[in-house]
Amino acid sequence: MIATTSTAPAIATTWASPAGATVGAAGRAPVTSGAATDALVQVRGVTFAYPDGTVALRSLDLSIPRGRKVVVLGANGCGKSTLFLHLGGVLRPKAGEIVLDGEVVRHDRAGLLRLRRTVGLVFQDPDSQLFASSVRQDISFGPLNLGWPEARVRTAVDDAIAATQIADLADRPAHLLSYGQKKRVAIAGVLAMDPQLIVADEPTAGLDPEATVRLVDLFDRLNAEGRTIVISTHDVELALAWADEVIVMREGEVIQTGLPTDVFQDMAVLRMARLHRPIVLETYAHLRHMGLVPEDAVPPRNAGELADLINCNCARIPED
Ligand SMILES: Nc1ncnc2c1ncn2[C@@H]1O[C@H](COP(=O)(O)OP(=O)(O)OP(=O)(O)O)[C@@H](O)[C@H]1O
Ligand SMILES: [Mg+2]
Numbered sequence: 129m130i131a132t133t134s135t136a137p138a139i140a141t142t143w144a145s146p147a148g149a150t151v152g153a154a155g156r157a158p159v160t161s162g163a164a165t166d167a168l169v170q171v172r173g174v175t176f177a178y179p180d181g182t183v184a185l186r187s188l189d190l191s192i193p194r195g196r197k198v199v200v201l202g203a204n205g206c207g208k209s210t211l212f213l214h215l216g217g218v219l220r221p222k223a224g225e226i227v228l229d230g231e232v233v234r235h236d237r238a239g240l241l242r243l244r245r246t247v248g249l250v251f252q253d254p255d256s257q258l259f260a261s262s263v264r265q266d267i268s269f270g271p272l273n274l275g276w277p278e279a280r281v282r283t284a285v286d287d288a289i290a291a292t293q294i295a296d297l298a299d300r301p302a303h304l305l306s307y308g309q310k311k312r313v314a315i316a317g318v319l320a321m322d323p324q325l326i327v328a329d330e331p332t333a334g335l336d337p338e339a340t341v342r343l344v345d346l347f348d349r350l351n352a353e354g355r356t357i358v359i360s361t362h363d364v365e366l367a368l369a370w371a372d373e374v375i376v377m378r379e380g381e382v383i384q385t386g387l388p389t390d391v392f393q394d395m396a397v398l399r400m401a402r403l404h405r406p407i408v409l410e411t412y413a414h415l416r417h418m419g420l421v422p423e424d425a426v427p428p429r430n431a432g433e434l435a436d437l438i439n440c441n442c443a444r445i446p447e448d
Contacts, residue, residue: 168194168325168356169215173224176210184210186380187224192325192358197351199367199388200360202377203402208360209252211377212329215358216249245274248323252330252360254310258302263294263313266302270321281320288320291346307334315343319350326350328359332366344370368392368406369430376401389427408434 169192176185184207192198200208213219214226217233217240226233233243248270251257260266267288271281289298292312297305302313311334318326326347332340344366347357361367367374368388376384376397384397391397392409405413408428415421421437428434 166194167191168229170227171211171214171224172227174214174221174226175223176214176219176221184380185214188381190375190382190385192356193373194356195351195354196356196372197347197370198356198358198373198375199371200358200375200377201364201367201401201403206377206401207380208377209329212249212327212360215327216247217243218249244321246323247325247327248318248321250315250318250326250328250331252333254307254314257314257317258310261301263300263302263305264289264298266313267317267320270317274321284320284322288316291319292316293342308336308339311335312339312343323355325356325358328357330360330362332361332363364392364404364406365408368408376403389429393427412437
């Protein structure tokens with residue numbers, strides 16, 4: 129069952145922190161990297177080259193911890209979409225293997241069926257995903273293909289339409305929608321299949337700010353139900369605020385994984401991956417340099433946490 133809300137979520141001006149996150153000396157609960165936690169997916173030594181000879185993945189290793197929110201970052205052409213197409217079973221490694229829930233993914237009928245029941249892939253380009261004439265038909269396609277009975281398909285489609293708030297689009301032809309509308313329909317099509325792992329390639333690209341906040345909120349609710357969510361994005365503020373773990377890629381390899389606050393303060397990695405430090409951490413670094421926040425403060429993940437830090441520090445300054 130997909131989480132839905134009867135009322136629209138409040139639209140925040142900044143990304144919220146994970147529930148329970150606190151700022152200050154107590155800090156937030158540490159999130160260990162994939163190696164130490166229960167891995168839902170392990171990518172082991174995967175190499176892939178396209179037919180024209182372009183090598184897109186180079187003996188890539190990574191681990192996706194179960195129940196986490198993971199963000200994959202990296203410059204254009206570093207291999208994010210190629211990786212996601214492997215996770216969704218669309219591409220097959222030339223070398224190496226992908227282990228899903230403890231079992232190596234096989235590209236035979238049974239192996240791919242198991243993969244499609246577990247993993248929902250949202251393509252970067254919605255036109256690669258949508259093909260049926262109406263939005264509702266399009267969203268029904270995945271569940272019907274899984275062989276579900278008609279009543280279950282109907283409920284799943286209605287839930288997915290409600291969760292992505294696209295009821296107004298349900299009877300329109302998919303090919304006539306705007307880019308952002310198509311992205312939301314593509315996400316609904318994946319949700320309707322009730323996947324344990326959602327792999328969404330730049331899901332917020334092209335969405336307006338309100339649709340982006342609603343989608344992030346939906347991903348949070350799906351994650352709270354126990355689903356693992358992996359997205360790629362070029363939005364470093366979103367990655368900092370939302371991810372439990374970030375994976376940084378460069379030229380078909382993983383060059384760093386870890387907590388967003390650690391990775392985004394590693395200037396060498398940011399330079400190598402052509403990433404920028406999020407403005408919240410940039411401001412935090414300036415304030416620390418000026419002595420306006422304590423040296424031992426936990427780095428903020430959004431504007432609200434940054435404001436709290438400044439506020440706490442001001443409260444410590446004795447009045448004469
Ligand atoms: N169909 C294809 N045929 C040949 N080369 C391809 C094909 N698709 C991607 N590539 C190449 O594979 C490499 C990885 O591309 P990929 O699309 O995975 O990058 P990306 O990290 O998703 O980039 P972006 O941020 O632009 O979406 C790039 O060098 C790209 O040019
Ligand atoms: Mg891509």
